[in-house]
Amino acid sequence: MSTTERVLTDEMIAAIQALFPRYPTRQAVTLPALHIVNERLRYVPIAAVVEIAKLLNLAPAEVQDTLSFYGFFKQDAPHGRTRAWVCRSVSCALRGGEQVLDHMCHQLGIKPGETTPDGRVTVEFAECLGACDFAPCMLAGKTLYKDLTPEKTDQILQSFE
DSSP states (O other): OOTTOOSSOHHHHHHHHTTGGGSSSSGGGHHHHHHHHHHHHSSOOHHHHHHHHHHHTOOHHHHHHHHHHOTTOOSSSOOOSEEEEEEOSHHHHHTTHHHHHHHHHHHHTOOTTOBOTTSSEEEEEESOOSOGGGOSOEEETTEEEOSOOHHHHHHHHHHOO
16 A cells, blocks of 8 residues: 555544544544444455554554454455344344344345345344344344344345345
8 A cells, every 4th residue: 555545534534533522532532433434434444443543643453452352343345235233142043033144144145244246235143132022133224123034034135225
């Protein structure tokens, strides 16, 4: 990467810098900064880690430590435009969560953790979404889908852009 090529846009840098007054230290801005980059790029490449570290006056390893702690962030490639987290907690598993996950993956032609070739959907499993009353469930974007069945997921998958 040449010195003129940047991963962070001016808009991302401004959004991160806007957080500085809200936090006691620059290190405390690490996680929100990662979310800003992830929201825009759908992943956080290593070059972005280096740029965030420079912006926050941290070592890249400090930013990488925060990023790698959370399973939410991807570094190798962008996740799909819709990221579907299917719960596989005990409650969801007992009520058919594994079948829902298998069905969705089969319908999309991918495995858990993969993204459809058109970049539309990434299907992942979550250890718990905290909605046991509505098992099995899935979080896609900001929507919690409840009481899922394979048939319900077919309709939901069609709604993803």
